[in-house]
Amino acid sequence: MSAKSFFQSTAFKCIVVLLSIVLLCSVFLTICNALFYVSDDERLNRALSELYDGESVTTELAPGADALGNGEEVGRAVILAARTVTSDNHAGDWLIQVKGLDGYNGGTVTCWVVIETQENAVAGVGAVSISSNEGQSYIGRITQDFLNGFSENFTGEDYPDGMVSSGASYSSTAIRNAVNGALDYVGNALEESGEAEHE
């Protein structure tokens, strides 16, 4: 086949049309991504608004949180961010962004968890909110009642395996792992800071 006949062929036309469509779509999506990008600050504000029922709350990085980098694995969870609440009415609360492992099909659920503290010890779980997930088709079946259960059933111990949400048992396992991870992380952090103060 000569070069001229190739450029006049249907095959060449197909390649050009397909590549043009792919290129145009890529450019379009790049522009849209810049327009609709959800920043970390926006996600944090959304989480705070949900966790504190729209109340205005300010936070700052928790002690040692700047060393988290890409995350710190605690049990079956990865701690992504840790902040402490600085507003007077909720002072002492820790806000933990944590990824729970072992979800459906090996996926994960990332949650924001409020851990309440008192006198350098964990006092309870304030609230839990789902931030994002990977491959959890039935995440919509996680009810608010199930999430509220973490606040209501706090005993100072890790949450047991029996705490699952009907219809989304794997996703609820990942959420339970996330909350347990957040509890362990804050407990360890408070212990370390207590020891440091003691010394």
Add this chain to the structure above:
Amino acid sequence: MNKYKKIFLDGVIFSNPTFVLVLGTCPTLGLISSAMSAMSMGLCIIVILTLSNVLISAMRKVIPNEVRIPCYIVLIATLVTLLRMVLEKFLPDIYSALGGFLALIVVNCIILGRAEAFANKHTVPEAAMDGLANGIGFTLALTCMGIVCEVLGSGSLFGAKLWDFSIALFAQPAGSFIIFGLSIALFTKVMDSVTGNARSKRQAEEARRALEARRGTAAKEA
């Protein structure tokens, strides 16, 4: 009958994508346990189906026949990605409620089916009407089944608690499958009786005319 009215009625009723063509079964079974999720998915399908039909119809003379399917998939995937971005930015609750099913719209056979069967053979306004009608048909079907499943499976309606009684099976895909099958049976029965009645009336009318014509001929002969 006006052709747009015919396209609309075909999409919503006579060729309903869920009850008649039985397309898009994956999100149907996955999402109808909650009326709100079902309706949200339906609304997303309306948007994607209408836009994809418009785009594909507008580009039907440019896209070579040999690469039409890859081209359709790229266009549909672009629209779905755009929808995901918009939902995550402005409606994060719906975005998380739909979960993985939102991304699966790319391979939803209603979208590709209407692109292949209708949009690439018709003008842009007709394709838009077809997308809109099929999307509405899908949304109505999913919402109706979602209401039944949620009331039976969770004892609530659009998240509002009605009573404590519930049958857990209907909150699962297995229960959704039963409701789906019963809905198809009911829809087919209703459609059969409606179209059967119309057919009977038409036949009676034709018989009456034939009788009158025979009487007329007999009177003339007499």
